[in-house]
Amino acid sequence: MRQFFRLLLLILVLLTVALTSALTAMRLAIHGREVTIPKLVGMTPAEAERVGAANGLQVAVERQFYSTQVPEGKIMTQTPPPGVKVRRGWSIRVAQSLGPLRVAIPDVTGESERAAELNIRRRGLALGSVAEANLPDAPPDQVASQSPPANASDIAAPKIDVLVSVGPALPSYVMPNLTGQPLGSATLTLQDAGMKVGKVTVLPAPATEPQTAPAAPSEPNAASMIVTQSPPPGQKILAGASVNFEVR
Secondary structure, three states: OHHHHHHHHHHHHHHHHHHHHHHHHHHHHHHHOEEEOOOOOOOOHHHHHHHHHHOOOEEEEEEEEOOOOOOOOOEEEEEOOOOOEEEOOOEEEEEEEOOOEOOOOOOOOOOOHHHHHHHHHHOOOEEEEEEEEOOOOOOOOEEEEEEOOOOOOOEOOOEEEEEEEOOOOOOEEEOOOOOOOEHHHHHHHHHHOOOEEEEEEEOOOOOOOOOOOOOOOOOOOOOOEEEEEEOOOOOEEEOOOEEEEEEO
8 A cells, every 4th residue: 555655646746747737848949939029120121121030930011101200211210119028920010101292282372272272282282371361462362372492302291281372461440438428420421431231120119208208210311310329439449340220
């Protein structure tokens, strides 16, 4: 019986040693297939493929961008970055530089905003921001300036920003106090200033007035007296705006 236990103990020891050796060999095999991602930025795709193949890795050019900083044909970015440990056979995704933009920048000044946009998009470019300004020397809806300028080179982003004129600024006035004046004279005052009469509302007569007082007219006339006005006195108003009144 004692020999049987000794034999059983020997078998258990041998099994433990065998299992430990197998785990160690498996760990060595797994880590033995790991490699470190090399730095590929600045290389050509062909150079990067050779370096990747030497490390058991693949290289795939997924995107291309215009750049004034990285020469044409060189790798701009990579994923995963250098120094990361991966297994052999892993694919490194890279972006390649197309160099400076070579598309000619058109001259869209003097065109309408719509015509300028069509001209820009027809050349494979994009319309960037559109700013508007009151420009006395340019008619409304005309491109007054652009950025980058026509025929510019070394453009990193294929977008053109434009400044569009909305025409000269309208003159502005301080609204006068017209309350207590006849509607006819107030109308002449507004017309002389380049403004116009808007909505005119006839107010009913106050309830405190004697019943013998004449009824308020149903329609305003030149003799109607202004009770309130909108905009109120002192407010800034542009030429061509309308002024509303309440009259009696």
